Amino acid sequence: MISAFAVIAVIFVAILVLTLLWVAGTYNALVRLRNQIENAWAQIDVQLKRRHDLIPNLMETVRGYAKHEQGTFEKVTQARNMAMNASGVKARAEAENMLSSTLKTLFAVSEAYPELKANQNFMQLQEEVASTENKIAFARQFFNDSTMTYNTRIESFPVNLIAGIFHFVRRDFFEVAADAERAAPKIQF
Amino acid sequence: MWEQIQANRRRSRMLVAAMAMVLAGLGFFAGEAFAPRGGGLAGLAVAGLILAVQAGIYFGAAESVVLQGVPVHEVSREEIPRLHNLVEEMQIAAGLATPPRILLVTDPAPNAFAIGRSPEKCAVAVTTGLLQRLNRDELQGVLAHEIGHIRNRDVQFMTLAAVMLGTIVILSDLLTRTIRLGRTGRERSSSRGGGQAQAAFLILALIFAILGPLVAQILYFACSRRREHLADASGAQFTRYPEGLASALEKISASSMQVAFASRTTAPMFIVNPFQAASGVQGLFSTHPPTDERVRILRGMAGASLADYAAAYAAAHGGSVIGARSLAEAPAFEKREASGEGPLLGGRAARDASAVLSGYVPVVCGCGLETRVPASHGASSIRCLRCGARLPVPEASSVSTEAPPGSDAPAAPRRLQFQRQGSGWESFRCACGRVMQLSPGFLGTQVRCSKCGSEIEVLPKAA
Structure with missing residues (x-):
């Protein structure tokens, strides 16, 4: 004869095991999401760095044709330095948006120099900068997707209990300041 | 796209299982028909071998098998x-x-x-x-559509299906050939065993001939x-x-x-x-x-x-x-605006690119006639077919770097150079015969030949 006590004990152990399995599964899923955000951030970082590397070359080329645009060059250099020194998601997003808009001014200025526009070197750099801008936009899109999925997950019941215990905290979005920026930044040719 | 990724995994497993079952059944019955005692087991072994070959192809060379003979x-x-x-x-x-x-x-x-x-x-x-x-x-x-297929794991399933179907087509082709050869053999000898074997082969071939299109239909259903x-x-x-x-x-x-x-x-x-x-x-x-x-x-x-x-x-x-x-x-997105950029390769550039990629060097004469020189054509110059002018075939030239006399240093390895003629699309031949192409946007100073691996120094257009 199986005692009622044994039955209850078995049920209790089963519930305990299932709960532990669920906790482990949820924890792993959260870790995976968090890593995805880290990876997405690393991708943005790579592209931002690439843009910083392209700018000196671009300025050198433009300077050869458009000597009288000293003010624009200074603004770009300043924005680049600020962007390179910024830290933290929010500060960097702001600095990089600033850099994007000064670069737009630079390309708008170069419209006035037909010889510059026909320069092979300039055309290649323009393509690279434009594509890097696109890549930043797409990487940001993926980063924000991942962040939103993660934030929604850690705040919904009952996952929020586990997120609280293991210190999974909300992450910031990579915000876009201006409305014009919201459409993927594009440099017109 | 969670559901889609999981559905593709499930379908891949089902396809492999169905394929294994069909092949095993086929092997067993064909073997029994061929040799009543123990033939079925041999047939099963053959079926196993075919599956192993399919797996080998899928994991080793799926791409080159599916793209066999494609330029x-x-x-x-x-x-x-x-x-x-x-x-x-x-x-x-x-x-x-x-x-x-x-x-x-x-x-x-x-x-x-x-x-x-x-x-x-x-x-x-x-x-x-x-x-x-x-x-x-x-x-x-x-490109986004294709990368969507990659992300949703559709491509994996399609490649698996293409390899499996490809194997069936090859097998049925092989069997038809065997039957044709067997028929000429029968005309010469009239041994009974040979006749039985042929009958079994014939049945096998018929089954494969029916199975090929059938699998194709399943495939068509599966890629909903x-x-x-x-x-x-x-x-x-x-x-x-x-x-x-x-x-x-x-x-x-x-x-x-x-x-x-x-x-x-x-x-x-x-x-x-x-x-x-x-x-x-x-x-x-x-x-x-x-x-x-x-x-x-x-x-x-x-x-x-x-x-x-x-x-x-x-x-x-x-x-x-x-x-x-x-x-x-899924988060919400707004649409962006059009970029207004034209084709990546316009008219002539695309034609030249495709010529180069299929192994020709386009040489344009001053009279306007374009000649496509095959990479295997070794001559360093050609004659224009319209006006008869001698035209050099653009080629990377080797530069001998001689060690200064008297020094014991070993001679430096042979180096290749190519002098650019313009700034647009440009094609030239490597010393090994491979045709290389530089795009208008090429800014580097070196290219590596993908055939012989030598580094070629690209000199800018002479001023």
Whole structure:
């Protein structure tokens, strides 16, 4: 004869095991999401760095044709330095948006120099900068997707209990300041 | 796209299991018919061997088997940098770890497909006709659609199916040949055992002949039209510009040309069914949804998110297309504006590119006649066929770097140089015979020959 006590004990152990399995599964899923955000951030970082590397070359080329645009060059250099020194998601997003808009001014200025526009070197750099801008936009899109999925997950019941215990905290979005920026930044040719 | 990824895994397992069962049954019965005692076991062993070969092909050489005999060339960054940029943009948008390789198929018909075994090892293939016709936004839409297929693991399933179907076709081909050879043998000898074996072979061949198209039908069912809709939705989401893909689909399906190497095995891989223009019929067994419906859905999207696609699909077609879990996790996107950029390769550039990629050096004479010199043609100059002028074939010249006299230093390795003549597309021959191409955007000072591996120094155009 199986005692009622044994039955209850078995049920209790089963519930305990299932709960532990669920906790482990949820924890792993959260870790995976968090890593995805880290990876997405690393991708943005790579592209931002690439843009910083392209700018000196671009300025050198433009300077050869458009000597009288000293003010624009200074603004770009300043924005680049600020962007390179910024830290933290929010500060960097702001600095990089600033850099994007000064670069737009630079390309708008170069419209006035037909010889510059026909320069092979300039055309290649323009393509690279434009594509890097696109890549930043797409990487940001993926980063924000991942962040939103993660934030929604850690705040919904009952996952929020586990997120609280293991210190999974909300992450910031990579915000876009201006409305014009919201459409993927594009440099017109 | 959780549901789709899981469905593809399930379907792949089912396909392999069905294939194994069919092959085992076939092997057993054919073996029994061939030799009543113990033949069945031998037949099973043969079936096992065939499955092992299929697995070997799938894991080892799926791509080269499916693309056997197709004029395809892997595009390097130096050759078409803008195409690489576009693919990398979409790879980043899709969150894939590495960009897929890019294959260029020399074919005037515009079309595209993706191929490969895992997201890391995939390749997207575009035809030269596609690069000529589509502008940047449209091409981006097409690439996003293909990368959507890669992300949703459709490509893995399609490649697996293509390899399995390909093996069946080869096997049935082999058997028909055996029968033909066997028949000539029978005319010479009249031994009874031979006759039995032939009968068994004949039955086998018949079964394979029936099985081939049957598997093709299963394949056609399996690649449901839904996956094309899902890839369209991903494409719109990645680019945030549904109009690009919509107008690309229109252009591709409006072309009356057909991709030369497309077969019933490979047809489901393409972005637009290559046989659609020829038949014009959308039957029960269509691999793709009607293109005009796909275009209508894309144009009906209010934004660029998965939810917008689902709404447009419901309006145009009725029902739901995207799984509830994917929809719940998808953020909202607005559309972006058109970039207004033209084709990546215009007119002559695309023609030259395809000539170079198929192994010719285009040499243009002052009289305007273009001669295509085959890479295997060793001469350093040719005669223009119209005006008779001697024209040098652009070639990387070797520079001997002699050690200064008296020093004991070993002679430096041979170096190759190429002096640029202009700043546009330029082709030249490496010392080993391989044709190399520099794009207008090439800025580097060195290229590496992909055949012999030697570094070639590129000197800028002489002032």
